[in-house]
Amino acid sequence: MRAGPPRPGSAPRSARGRALQALALQALVALALAGLACLAVTNASEKLARQGITAGFGFLARAAGFDIGQRLIPYAAATSTYLDAFWVGLLNTLLVSGLAIGLATLIGFAVGIARLSPNWLLRTLAATYVEALRNLPLLLQLLVWYVAVRVMLPEARDPAAWGGAYLSQRGLVLPRPEFVGAAWLVPAAFVAGLVGARAWMRRRARRDAAGAEPGPVAAPVLALGLPALALVLGLPALAWIGLGLAGHPVGIAWPSPGPFGPEGGLGILPEFAALLLGLSTYTAAFIAEIVRAGLNSVARGQGEAAAALGLSRAKTLRLVTIPQAMRVIVPPLTSQYLNVTKNSSLAVLIGYPDLVHVFMGTVLNQTNQAVEVVAITMAVYLTLSLGLAALMNAYNRRAAPVTR
């Protein structure tokens, strides 16, 4: 039988016949796709073999031989492998993406709330920020940041110095605490301080809610914030002093002005700073719009009711509007976070050694293992994005208000 639509004269075919035809067609398409994929794979492996390239992931164990400008884990050209180079690149990507997500969220929420402010100047400034930054290509902004960072900073051999830190075209070099021996107590005390401060603020909030002993109206922020701040900063300081008295002082690697510029200590590269600032400010413009939309989605009556109860504008926002707006904000916010992660690969253009720069750039070029390197890189971004999305979805489910 010839496959085709029923001719005008013939009787309409049975549903079963149509289903069979559809099935056959799908099988054929699947077969064709599989054939094409098979073809691509054999073709590629044939060509690679001709070029003397061995397929597979064995190259990851070979010595890398090149240096990387920023590394969060120990890495040396002579002894490290291509796999180590991969981890260095991946951690650099995670570092800049993670910090950019945090910073973009802070700026984005501030600007988004400012756009709805009754203050004309604040509102206009926020609107200008959003319109300017989200309408310029990110690549252009990154280049501007990078050039600006380089041009405005003092020369490397004549750095600006404050209290042991140096700022120059080589970046910001800070004194680096050296955590050896019992010095882990200091960061541990910091974490304990954070936990304690949070517990204190919760208790305080519960007491406020219960209406007992209302705090001083004039300075609620101070009353809340000061003891918390004291906990967060005081505990590590105490640990530090205690260790010093006990004879195990925490070492500090002080930077020094070397022959070519500041060296030693903890260095923040200009490439990193430019990428972080560029990604954060750009994404913040989009987040600001998402936040504004979210806040506007909360019924006006909610705010008016809160005002009628005597809540200040800040409290209304914090306790009434934002919690309700979050379920509208979170889904689009997730896609902005994904964008930050993916856009961080523009690092290539300003010389920040992220995953794409190190792995798809130098490693690919040295090993010629294009198929493997590209596949690994894509798998990494896919995993990062899907993982982040899953995290945000989980948060959204938890944060969504219980509806009756």
Place this chain on the structure above:
Amino acid sequence: MRSLSIPLLAALLAASPALTQTAVRAQADTLAQVRARGHLVCGVSGGVAGFSMPDGQGRWHGLDVDFCRALAAAIFDDPERVRFIPQSSAARFTALQSGEIDVLARNTTWTLSRDTAAMNFPVITFFDGQGFLVRKSLAITAVKQLDRATICLQQGTTTELNTADWFRTRGLSYQVVTFANSEQTLGAYESGRCDAYSTDKSSLYGERLKTAHPEAHVILEEAISKEPFAPGVRQGDDAWRDLVAWTHYAMIDAEEAGISQANVDRLRGETLSPDVKRILGLEGRYGQGLGLTGDWAYRIVHHVGNYGDVFARNLGDGTPLKIPRGLNALWTNGGLHYGPPIR
């Protein structure tokens, strides 16, 4: 739609074996192909000052360009019968292998892996090495003084490996900043992000010209790697390989014998030594072995010049680049260029 798509898919499946067939292998006799075509097709870099770069009128200039013109002069007695096709560093080997170009004259470093995998390198036309561009104000004269310095490199070349090896084996340290292209690398160096910019010395001369104050920067004498630039030809065509090699040797031998573009026509009428006569094709018929006429070398010098002429025109003191002859002087002057005798 449905009735259409099934035959379409069937046709696609039927046609797919054709896709597996690789590009038709270029035929072995390149010289015959070039003759039949009427011009030479030469792969060049297209953006390296002094090696291959088109000017405002679209006319190509450079050492690599003149090498291709010399080939055309030897074959056609006309240096203009050559077409230049710019090649990216990624595509250059494929272009040669697929027969898109007859010869690759694209400041390509001759290495063992390239020689065995991709192509043949008949002769070294320029001896280069990885060098360093630094500010004069740093008062640095040797690479080892760059200990603890920050160095800007372009990514994806052997410079990253060379630099790491060189500093490590000497127990020195450095901080690296790498960029994807040369504009960014130079920009970062010039703005003060790095103390030095490292790449092939021949490129550094051109890069220095692009800075705002070329006189404020100096290229260190020392080279930390060997980068012999050689034209590339396809494997399996020995006659063409010979022709490419001897085109270069003719220019070297001519320079050594004192035959230049300026005096070659005058010399022809004078009483000459036998070796000059042989180069000019006045004695013996040495071009025949290459599939050329007896005056093949005369054509090269007449139309393009000897190696010294070409070097002076494109790279030497008379040009903005001002690259010293150095290793590229004749062996009689302390350089490495040594042409086998034409006899």
